[in-house]
Amino acid sequence: MNTLLNAPPMRSLTPADADARVRAGTVTVVDVRPPQERALAAIAVPHDGLEAGGLERLLALPKHMPLAFLCHHGGRSAQAAEYFRAQGFGEVYNIVGGIEAWALDVDSSISRY
Numbered sequence: 001m002n003t004l005l006n007a008p009p010m011r012s013l014t015p016a017d018a019d020a021r022v023r024a025g026t027v028t029v030v031d032v033r034p035p036q037e038r039a040l041a042a043i044a045v046p047h048d049g050l051e052a053g054g055l056e057r058l059l060a061l062p063k064h065m066p067l068a069f070l071c072h073h074g075g076r077s078a079q080a081a082e083y084f085r086a087q088g089f090g091e092v093y094n095i096v097g098g099i100e101a102w103a104l105d106v107d108s109s110i111s112r113y
Contacts, residue, residue, distance in 0.1 A: 013094070030070065032049075035049070063088045069095065
């Protein structure tokens, strides 16, 4: 049986909603960009990454844990969200527009690149 067919769909989350939810402690943001990209522009709220054991740590989380994925524009984060959805996570989000939209809509002090 294909569990992906029975998994809830990936959902979209605006940067403003992601910011509010991470501050409220109701979602974990995962920035899928490599460290050199995150050094160019980073969000000012707690977040995880995939390097240095991050993937394994995240996969070990309870499957009901809400995860919201972030990248530069939203493409890589959508792929990551689908991957975690396929691993059995029931509440996964793609942050629409990525760090670029976050800089425009939430925090104008974030560098754009």
